[in-house]
Amino acid sequence: EVVMTQSPATLSVSPGERATLSCRASQSVSINLAWYQQKPGQAPRLLIYDASTRVTGIPARFSGSGSGTEFTLTISSLQSEDFALYFCQQYNHWPTYTFGQGTKLEIK
Amino acid sequence: EVQLMETGGGLVQPGGSLRLSCVASRFTFTSYWMCWVRQVPGKGLVWVSRINPDGSFTSYADSVKGRFTISRDNAKNTLYLQMNSLRAEDTAVYYCVGGSGNYYPFDVWGQGILVTVSS
Numbered sequence: 605e606v607v608m609t610q611s612p613a614t615l616s617v618s619p620g621e622r623a624t625l626s627c628r629a630s631q632s633v634s635i636n637l638a639w640y641q642q643k644p645g646q647a648p649r650l651l652i653y654d655a656s657t658r659v660t661g662i663p664a665r666f667s668g669s670g671s672g673t674e675f676t677l678t679i680s681s682l683q684s685e686d687f688a689l690y691f692c693q694q695y696n697h698w699p700t701y702t703f704g705q706g707t708k709l710e711i712k
Numbered sequence: 713e714v715q716l717m718e719t720g721g722g723l724v725q726p727g728g729s730l731r732l733s734c735v736a737s738r739f740t741f742t743s744y745w746m747c748w749v750r751q752v753p754g755k756g757l758v759w760v761s762r763i764n765p766d767g768s769f770t771s772y773a774d775s776v777k778g779r780f781t782i783s784r785d786n787a788k789n790t791l792y793l794q795m796n797s798l799r800a801e802d803t804a805v806y807y808c809v810g811g812s813g814n815y816y817p818f819d820v821w822g823q824g825i826l827v828t829v830s831s
């Protein structure tokens with residue numbers, strides 16, 4: 605099973621600043637990596653797939669990068685609605701899809 | 713708007729059974745690979761099971777293999793999860809999710825339904 609490790613567990617950032625979230629895979633997942641956002645009481649929402657492709661309607665301040673085992677989600681100029689929980693997920697080694705444990709993005 | 717609606721959750725005693733249903737609307741359910749993903753409140757997401765579009769191929773996480781059965785009725789646009797021999801550690805919010813294929817993420821999510829296994 606591919607283990608996905610996210611860091612940090614909690615990230616405190618001020619509104620208007622940049623946030624950088626990391627995700628590492630225990631073995632290569634090529635670019636088959638997605639990022640999801642989850643707000644309290646809601647289901648996760650797909651933000652980024654194929655490591656760097658934004659879903660239609662997702663603001664351009666969200667960007668993804670990386671390939672193989674190292675990935676990054678960057679949120680430039682944080683807005684109040686961006687403070688949430690973020691998960692990465694690999695879908696290269698199916699059917700055992702695996703998620704990271706999540707990064708909580710909180711207001712500093 | 714694409715929609716998945718789960719029903720069938722609730723409180724069940726250890727060793728008991730429960731069947732979750734998920735009705736899909738406003739997307740081509742019959743073309744989607746469907747999964748169940750669960751989340752212990754406040755914790756991470758865990759893939760549980762997957763079924764291919766015509767229902768001929770299924771997969772399970774080791775933790776539920778032999779106890780859970782995934783199935784679908786494409787005529788009713790409905791996904792199911794039959795859960796038997798439930799354990800306390802199966803307590804979680806269960807999400808019905810879908811993706812376009814093997815190398816695709818989950819782009820469709822239900823709102824989730826809580827299953828609590830407790831005496």
